[in-house]
Amino acid sequence: MHINLTEPILELIRRTSTDLPEDVEMALKEAFAQEQPGTAAHSALEAILKNVAISRTNSTPICQDTGTPIFFVHHPEGWSTRQLKEQIRNAVSMATQKAYLRPNAVDSLSGKNSGNNLGDEYFPTIHFEEVDGDVLTIELILKGGGCENVGAQYSLPNTSLGAGRDIKGVRKVALDAVHKAQGKGCAPGFLGIAIGGDRGSSYMASKEVLLRHLGSENSDVALSDLEKRLTEEANQLGIGPMGFGGKSTVLGTFITNLHRLPASYFVSVSYMCWAYRRRRMIWQNGHATYA
Amino acid sequence: MHKITLPLNDDTIRQLHVGDAVLLSGVMITGRDAVHKWLVETFIQKTTLASEEDLRTYQALKPLMEGGVIYHCGPVVAGLESKNYRFVAAGPTTSIREEPYQGEVMRHFKLKGVIGKGGMGAKTLVACQEVPGVYFHAIGGAASLIAQTVSRVLDVYKLEFGVPEAIWVIEVKDFPVVVTMDAHGNSLHAQIERDSKLILDQLLAQP
Numbered sequence: 416m417h418i419n420l421t422e423p424i425l426e427l428i429r430r431t432s433t434d435l436p437e438d439v440e441m442a443l444k445e446a447f448a449q450e451q452p453g454t455a456a457h458s459a460l461e462a463i464l465k466n467v468a469i470s471r472t473n474s475t476p477i478c479q480d481t482g483t484p485i486f487f488v489h490h491p492e493g494w495s496t497r498q499l500k501e502q503i504r505n506a507v508s509m510a511t512q513k514a515y516l517r518p519n520a521v522d523s524l525s526g527k528n529s530g531n532n533l534g535d536e537y538f539p540t541i542h543f544e545e546v547d548g549d550v551l552t553i554e555l556i557l558k559g560g561g562c563e564n565v566g567a568q569y570s571l572p573n574t575s576l577g578a579g580r581d582i583k584g585v586r587k588v589a590l591d592a593v594h595k596a597q598g599k600g601c602a603p604g605f606l607g608i609a610i611g612g613d614r615g616s617s618y619m620a621s622k623e624v625l626l627r628h629l630g631s632e633n634s635d636v637a638l639s640d641l642e643k644r645l646t647e648e649a650n651q652l653g654i655g656p657m658g659f660g661g662k663s664t665v666l667g668t669f670i671t672n673l674h675r676l677p678a679s680y681f682v683s684v685s686y687m688c689w690a691y692r693r694r695r696m697i698w699q700n701g702h703a704t705y706a
Numbered sequence: 707m708h709k710i711t712l713p714l715n716d717d718t719i720r721q722l723h724v725g726d727a728v729l730l731s732g733v734m735i736t737g738r739d740a741v742h743k744w745l746v747e748t749f750i751q752k753t754t755l756a757s758e759e760d761l762r763t764y765q766a767l768k769p770l771m772e773g774g775v776i777y778h779c780g781p782v783v784a785g786l787e788s789k790n791y792r793f794v795a796a797g798p799t800t801s802i803r804e805e806p807y808q809g810e811v812m813r814h815f816k817l818k819g820v821i822g823k824g825g826m827g828a829k830t831l832v833a834c835q836e837v838p839g840v841y842f843h844a845i846g847g848a849a850s851l852i853a854q855t856v857s858r859v860l861d862v863y864k865l866e867f868g869v870p871e872a873i874w875v876i877e878v879k880d881f882p883v884v885v886t887m888d889a890h891g892n893s894l895h896a897q898i899e900r901d902s903k904l905i906l907d908q909l910l911a912q913p
Contacts, residue, residue, distance in 0.1 A: 455725065455884050459845050462882065466851035470795075479782045479795035479849040479870075514794045517782045518869050526740065528868025561800045561824070561846065577910060587910050594906045597899055599800050599824035601846040648909050652902040657846055658824065659884065660898050690847040 420499065423696060423703035424506035424553065425513075428484070430705055431555045431694040432476045432515045435467045438629040439691045443467070446603055446656070446663035456661030460603075463656070463689060474515075478601075478690040480559035481516040484532070484539035485622060487554040489546045496543045503553075507532045507539050516557075542623075551698040554626055562604060562688040565596035568618060571680040580680040582637060585610055585670075586645060592684040593649045593665060598658015601688035605629075606645065606668040609683045611675035621685040624669040626693060633670065642668040656689075709880070713773030714818040719838050722885045724892045728842060729880040733860065734775040734821070735767070738799055740871040741864065742807035750814050763863050763873075770875060771815035775842075778804060778822035780870025781853070791859035793876065795849035798823040801841075809833035825886055825895030834889050841887035843894075855881040 447460040470477040486503055490496070508531040510516045520534035521527070532539065546552075569588040571580045576591050578584035589608055596602070609620035633639035645668045655661025666689075675681065695706045710718060712732030722728070737745075747754040749764055756764070782795040801808075801822030808826060811817055812833045819839060820830070823846040834840060844852060861875040886894040 455727070458727065458884075462845040462848045462851055466845070466848040469854065470850040473850060475850045475853065476782050476795040477849060478847040479780060479797050479853075480799065481782070514782050514784045517780065517795070521868065526867070528870070530868070559847075564800065583913060590906060590909055594902055597824070597895065597902070598846075599802060601823070651909065652905050654898060654902050657843060658895060658898055659843075659886070660894070660901075688847060 418701075419502060420698065420703075421502045421505045421509070423698065424503055425509050426703070427553060427555055427694055427696040427705065428506060428510040429474065429513075429515045431557050431692050432481050432510070433470050433474050434694075435471070435477055435690065436693060439689075440464075440467055442629055442666040443603070443689060446666060449662050450656070454661060455657070455659035456655040456663070459656040459659055460663070476515060476517070477692060478559055478688070479517055480561060481519060482557040482559040482692070483519070483563070484516070485556045485558065486539060486541045487623065487626065488541060488543045489552040490543065491547075491549050491551060492545060494551065499543070500541055503539065503541055504533055549699070553696045553698070555694055555696075556622065556625060557692040558622070558685075559601070559688055559690065562600035562686045565592075565600040565686045566618070566621075567592040567595065567684045568614060569682045571682060582641060585682050586641060588682050589645050589684055590648060590652075592686065593654070594652060596686050597654055598656075600686040601690065602654055602658060603656055603663040603666045603689050605666055605687040605691050606649075607685040607687060608668065608670045609681075610670065610672045612673035612681060612683075613676070613679065614681060616673060617681040617683040618685065620671050620673055621683040624671040625685065625687050625691070627669045629667045635672065638670045638672060642670055712775055712819075714775065714840075715773065716838055719818060719840050719889050722840050722888055723890065724885055724888050724894045726885040728883050728885060730775070730821075730842070730883060731879050731881070733770065733875065733877050734777055735770050736777045736779045736781065736872070736874040736876065738778050738780055738871060739803055740867040741873055742804045742811060744864070744867075745811055746807045750810050766863065767873070768815065771817045773816060773818050775819035775821060776811070776817060778820070781874065782849070783859070783869055783874070786869070791862065791874075793853045793856040793859060793874075796853040796856055797847050797849035798844040800824045801826050805829060812837050812839050821883055825893065831887055831891065831893050831896075834887055835891050838889035840885055840889055842883035843886040844881070844883050852881065855879055
């Protein structure tokens with residue numbers, strides 16, 4: 416297979432960085448309508464919505480922290496993942512040159528920035544999965560460092576929070592994570608939560624669940640109820656946009672459940688900032704469409 | 707809405723209170739993690755030997771920082787090859803990482819304003835009272851909007867730290883911020899944290 420997807424992937428990156436998904440923008444508009452005019456929370460959301468519009472019109476990054484590019488590639492049988500990886504890396508480098516992405520890959524020891532967003536095997540992060548059919552899908556999340564830094568992983572039981580190894584315990588640690596984050600993760604945010612797994616798979620799943628769309632129902636009734644309850648209770652905390660105080664702190668919660676070892680009970684919380692940048696490219700019959 | 711032209715003077719600072727919306731205009735510098743570490747280790751604690759170039763940069767920064775403002779920001783910059791620099795996206799980064807350094811930097815350079823997001827802690831709040839100084843909160847993520855208020859990029863130092871970590875000297879016009887820590891010992895962040903903790907404790911007590 417010798418199809419070169421570098422250009423369509425570059426377009427996927429441009430859209431992800433500059434064009435906030437409609438469901439996220441709608442949620443921000445609803446939050447704006449709920450805040451009291453004249454408050455800092457209200458003007459923060461006003462600025463956010465203005466920024467979203469400017470970024471889309473001018474094709475400039477919504478946020479200067481264009482984050483870790485996380486790609487999820489679902490490819491039909493027969494595609495070379497080595498070639499796809501090469502094309503993704505080339506597209507990332509080109510996107511950096513075009514200022515859709517900030518040079519973000521820093522060597523942890525020397526402090527040197529590679530200048531083109533290409534680092535080691537993990538930067539950018541690319542996950543491959545072979546799928547049935549003939550449609551290739553690439554999903555991209557850009558997750559900035561501010562919100563990544565307030566992510567949290569708990570090992571249950573957690574005595575100080577009174578959190579046992581059950582869904583009630585999950586609720587408690589998730590609320591604690593939102594409180595600890597305050598405005599530092601650029602509230603109003605979104606929660607991706609994974610229950611179970613090992614430390615690695617748990618964090619990974621807490622990011623992948625952020626690919627879901629707002630308003631999509633969790634097929635597990637208990638998790639669906641907890642998603643709604645957590646969003647509602649997080650907003651009772653009154654942290655508000657940017658931590659200025661206000662009604663909108665969390666605009667959506669997504670939970671996934673993994674198998675775990677008998678000895679382990681991890682709960683991983685990935686906090687996504689309001690600039691919830693995720694886009695999908697669908698490659699079919701030689702054409703790319705974007706969602 | 708207060709309109710303030712930089713540099714800041716002490717009277718202006720003391721008139722500002724938590725919650726005030728401000729439009730800033732004038733010249734400021736950006737500086738974040740690498741810059742704060744470098745400033746403190748090289749010129750304040752002097753645990754690292756300053757090179758001749760460091761000393762030249764220090765002399766250039768001093769007048770910009772006295773009465774000035776540092777912006778915690780790692781911008782997206784266009785024109786890197788032509789050196790005809792232009793800010794494309796320039797929202798604030800999380801300030802709390804500079805908490806170990808910020809107070810010392812404020813005192814040493816008579817730096818009177820800090821712009822960032824998420825607020826800072828007790829050490830910086832004390833420095834705000836002493837220097838005096840003020841913490842301005844910009845809107846996190848509003849990068850394209852804020853970049854439009856950056857009218858010119860005047861200079862850049864320490865570009866070897868990388869584009870996000872360099873010291874960019876910029877001129878801004880009506881840069882929108884909110885005072886969240888003032889020179890009177892008030893911090894909106896400390897207050898929200900306390901208030902939300904009380905509610906958290908009530909929620910944790912529920913099954």
